[in-house]
Amino acid sequence: MASASAFIVPDCSSSSTAASRFIPLNKIRIRRVFQINYHPISAVRWGPKSSLLNININNRRLFSSMALTVASNAETIAKVIDGKSVAKHIKEEISTEITRMKEAIGVIPGLAVVLVGDRKDSATYVRNKKKACDDVGIKSYEIHLPEDSTEQEVLKYISEFNDDPSVHGILVQLPLPRHMNEENILSAVSIEKDVDGFHPLNIGRLAMRGREPMFVPCTPKGCIVLLYRYGVTIKGKRAVVIGRSNIVGMPAALLLQREDATVTIVHSRTKNPEEIVRQADIVISAAGQPNMVRGSWIKPGAVIIDVGINPVDDPESPRGYRLVGDVCYEEACQVASAITPVPGGVGPMTIAMLLSNTLSSAKRAHNFE
Numbered sequence: 001m002a003s004a005s006a007f008i009v010p011d012c013s014s015s016s017t018a019a020s021r022f023i024p025l026n027k028i029r030i031r032r033v034f035q036i037n038y039h040p041i042s043a044v045r046w047g048p049k050s051s052l053l054n055i056n057i058n059n060r061r062l063f064s065s066m067a068l069t070v071a072s073n074a075e076t077i078a079k080v081i082d083g084k085s086v087a088k089h090i091k092e093e094i095s096t097e098i099t100r101m102k103e104a105i106g107v108i109p110g111l112a113v114v115l116v117g118d119r120k121d122s123a124t125y126v127r128n129k130k131k132a133c134d135d136v137g138i139k140s141y142e143i144h145l146p147e148d149s150t151e152q153e154v155l156k157y158i159s160e161f162n163d164d165p166s167v168h169g170i171l172v173q174l175p176l177p178r179h180m181n182e183e184n185i186l187s188a189v190s191i192e193k194d195v196d197g198f199h200p201l202n203i204g205r206l207a208m209r210g211r212e213p214m215f216v217p218c219t220p221k222g223c224i225v226l227l228y229r230y231g232v233t234i235k236g237k238r239a240v241v242i243g244r245s246n247i248v249g250m251p252a253a254l255l256l257q258r259e260d261a262t263v264t265i266v267h268s269r270t271k272n273p274e275e276i277v278r279q280a281d282i283v284i285s286a287a288g289q290p291n292m293v294r295g296s297w298i299k300p301g302a303v304i305i306d307v308g309i310n311p312v313d314d315p316e317s318p319r320g321y322r323l324v325g326d327v328c329y330e331e332a333c334q335v336a337s338a339i340t341p342v343p344g345g346v347g348p349m350t351i352a353m354l355l356s357n358t359l360s361s362a363k364r365a366h367n368f369e
């Protein structure tokens with residue numbers, strides 16, 4: 001075990017900012033900004049601002065035996081935000097609800113997935129989503145079109161799914177091939193079935209005060225649900241979102257703002273990212289850059305949600321690579337009060353939120369409470 005004055009040698013060698021690789025532990029003063037406790041949903045006060053995040057699940061008996069995972073090294077103080085475990089519980093709740101709905105009104109939620117092209121990562125995501133549907137009892141429909149399909153072909157399938165009453169959610173896997181107009185295609189999905197929350201109307205409503213989107217994008221929603229479930233206060237906190245993508249960064253910033261955080265977005269053209277991130281009580285990183293956020297970027301006691309899932313070469317792994325986040329985990333653990341691991345943090349929550357949105361859609365369509 002390292003002594004307090006030892007140097008940490010984190011495995012963050014693929015970071016582009018190698019200068020801060022070695023951090024003397026005795027230079028870091030930890031001040032807890034948050035008291036992190038795990039909360040079952042039923043124990044969390046879901047304020048009016050959080051109605052958007054209500055995952056619409058009957059959760060009376062849940063989470064009573066949930067054990068908190070704390071990083072094991074005595075020098076390591078951050079609590080591990082265990083997305084895998086939270087997602088598993090949410091999936092169990094969804095499965096129970098689906099059984100209840102099926103028995104009461106004979107309806108099974110349906111999710112249609114449209115995949116265009118042969119990107120391996122997209123195929124993996126779609127396979128995982130389909131498997132998760134099977135796990136909880138959602139019927140999934142998949143259309144896989146070749147890379148050179150036309151926009152009209154994609155629109156035709158979307159139109160059919162819009163009209164199909166057994167389909168309650170439609171997801172078009174992104175990115176689409178470059179010759180397609182993403183905006184046209186996402187706009188064609190019925191807003192009542194837009195379980196990804198990417199329809200311009202849903203995103204517009206998310207951005208506006210006093211408006212309610214029908215669905216919230218799954219990854220950002222998963223981040224906020226994790227903060228809630230671990231009892232992290234968002235209201236009044238300084239939050240920094242790293243990345244401004246339509247899928248994660250931008251909606252995550254909007255959601256944090258709706259939760260009354262003071263939000264700053266850091267992106268590839270930001271001049272002083274370290275300085276800005278260092279002011280944050282809550283960091284959501286969706287930069288797609290392995291180990292970019294070093295321990296020295298983090299305010300002591302901050303809560304870190306790492307959305308990055310980046311493959312880096314690893315000759316010792318049977319696959320030749322392993323997955324790391326945007327945040328140098330080993331360093332961040334020494335400074336933050338809580339952190340999501342990669343893998344096992346936000347990733348499983350994205351799928352759980354997709355299932356939750358699909359269940360909500362089916363309940364809404366059939367007026368089932």
Ligand code: GUN
Binds near residue numbers: 173
């Ligand atoms: N590509 C990467 N993430 C996502 C997602 O959450 N939804 C869709 N549709 N495509 C993605």
